[in-house]
Structure formats: C-alpha cells, structure tokens
Amino acid sequence: MGSNKAIIISKIKADLDLSVSKSTVLRAIKEDNNLVYKKMRQSPNLKEVHKL
Numbered sequence: 001m002g003s004n005k006a007i008i009i010s011k012i013k014a015d016l017d018l019s020v021s022k023s024t025v026l027r028a029i030k031e032d033n034n035l036v037y038k039k040m041r042q043s044p045n046l047k048e049v050h051k052l
Contacts, residue, residue: 006040 009022009029018025029037 009025012018012029013020013022013025026037029035
C-alpha cells in the first residue's frame with residue numbers, strides 16, 4: 001500500500017539526520033522506483049478581500 005503524505009525534503013533530511021545536501025536527498029528520491037516525487041503546486045497569495 002502506498003501513502004500520499006506530503007513531506008518536504010528538508011524535513012526528511014532533518015528526521016534522518018543526514019549530512020548531505022537537499023539536492024542529494026531529492027536525487028535519491030527521484031532515482032528510487034518505490035518513491036514518487038511530485039512538486040507541490042503554488043497557490044496565490046490571499047488578497048484583502050479574502051481576509052476577514
């Protein structure tokens with residue numbers, strides 16, 4: 001079974017106490033066939049109209 005939980009690269013690096021760069025962690029994720037890297041979509045900033 002898979003998981004669709006989103007975890008940021010810097011959190012993975014900190015949790016595993018790795019002494020490598022974030023790009024190295026990202027490269028390892030992209031090379032692993034069991035893991036899927038998907039960049040999160042950006043959302044627009046809230047405007048004053050949206051704030052109460």
